[in-house]
Amino acid sequence: MLKTKKIGQQFTIDIPKQWETRTIESLFKDHWKAPKKLVHELRMDKSVLVNGQEANWTSPLHLGDTLSIPFFKPEVSTVQPTYLDIAILYEDDHLLIANKPAGIDTHPNSEEDDHSLLNGVAFHLQSKGELYYIKHIHRLDRDTTGAVIFAKHRMAGAILDRLLEERKIKRTYMALVEGKLKNSSGTISDPIGRDRHHPTRRRVSPTGQTAVTHYNVHVYEAKKDTSLISCQLDTGRTHQIRVHLSSIGHPLIGDILYGSSVKLSRQALHAYKVEFTHPFTEEKILCKAPFTDSPSIFPDINI
Structure with missing residues (x-):
């Protein structure tokens, strides 16, 4: 597990031994396989730092260097926050996993729809003062219950999308x-x-x-x-x-x-369950979702 933290708008990570001699460019391109557009925006913004100084993207990193990336810039969300008493199963600075109840959609299907799981998650984040980007990584049918992953910033959304496409998120x-x-x-x-x-x-x-x-x-x-x-x-x-x-x-x-x-x-x-390797901490995430309307649908199940 990597040593990381959030400081204001910055995601900071202490460079581990296995990343020594990597460049920031190769970290984004080869390790995270981040979208070119997002990487270009970070380069142009010149807000990626190494040890508090503007980073040279092609210079080797060293063990113990502190890399800072502005993942957590506030942005206006188009999602209407709605209190829906959503159960949050897992959450950190980059993503969260919510337990979807039956009878609601994963995301709004029209501008008037404000009672989807996404609306409930947006309210949860707003109540914590987190006015960030929010995106569902996959979806469930309206009457299917269980674990849904959400990204809390654009880089997390892009990388989790790729992990899902590559079947590295096991559901x-x-x-x-x-x-x-x-x-x-x-x-x-x-x-x-x-x-x-x-x-x-x-x-x-x-x-x-x-x-x-x-x-x-x-x-x-x-x-x-x-x-x-x-x-x-x-x-x-x-x-x-x-x-x-x-x-x-x-x-x-x-x-x-x-x-x-x-x-x-x-x-x-x-x-019932999602499993994947966290893209930024490299922690193994295994999250189980309790049955929300048992025993009426799933009676006498103990797994």
């Missing part, structure tokens, strides 16, 4: 499905496309986008003729888990849109 979902699956684990790799007969529904389609879902079956006897499974995704298509499980004859309990015969307040799907 585990828990689902209750109809019927007993024959195999204890498996992979569904059927492409997913829009259903031309329904405005929001998706379907398995040979002309759709690549979609890969891995699943494992857990011991579960609370309800007959149901299976408790965990899922991990190689891709992030809309309704991917719901479509894939329905396509093999095991729709999610309560998922009427995809063929469930059981009526519940929502489909039984929960984003």
Whole structure:
């Protein structure tokens, strides 16, 4: 874990031995793989410092040098803060993880929408006096609960986006499905496309986008003729888990849109766990989200 801290608008980091002889240029380009536009803005601003002095971007860094980068500049947010009593599972200077309840969207879908998870997170940050950029890194369906990652500055947003694209952010979902699956684990790799007969529904389609879902079956006897499974995704298509499980004859309990015969307040799907290496501290982050409406959806589950 690297030695870092926030001082005003600056992110400071003590250069470790493994970064010795690296340049600031190579740190941004090769280590963080930061977007060229953001790096260019930092260079032009001349506010990146080494040991309190304007940095030379091509000179080698040395063990014990203190690098300062202005990640935390306040900026006007277009997100309306709304108090929604959101549970924050993890937070530091760069990112936070919130536990999304059922019945709200991850982000606003119109200018009038001010009751999304993003609005609730914006209120949380405003209440702490943090008037910064805020961005969701991934999303959950309106009636899916669980962990959602948010970036608290632009560099964190760009790097977390890349980690997600490179599958370096591991997300585990828990689902209750109809019927007993024959195999204890498996992979569904059927492409997913829009259903031309329904405005929001998706379907398995040979002309759709690549979609890969891995699943494992857990011991579960609370309800007959149901299976408790965990899922991990190689891709992030809309309704991917719901479509894939329905396509093999095991729709999610309560998922009427995809063929469930059981009526519940929502489909039984929960984003239970996220795991990744923190891009700035190199700490291993493992965050679990409690079930928000158990036992009504996930009864007698202890995992």
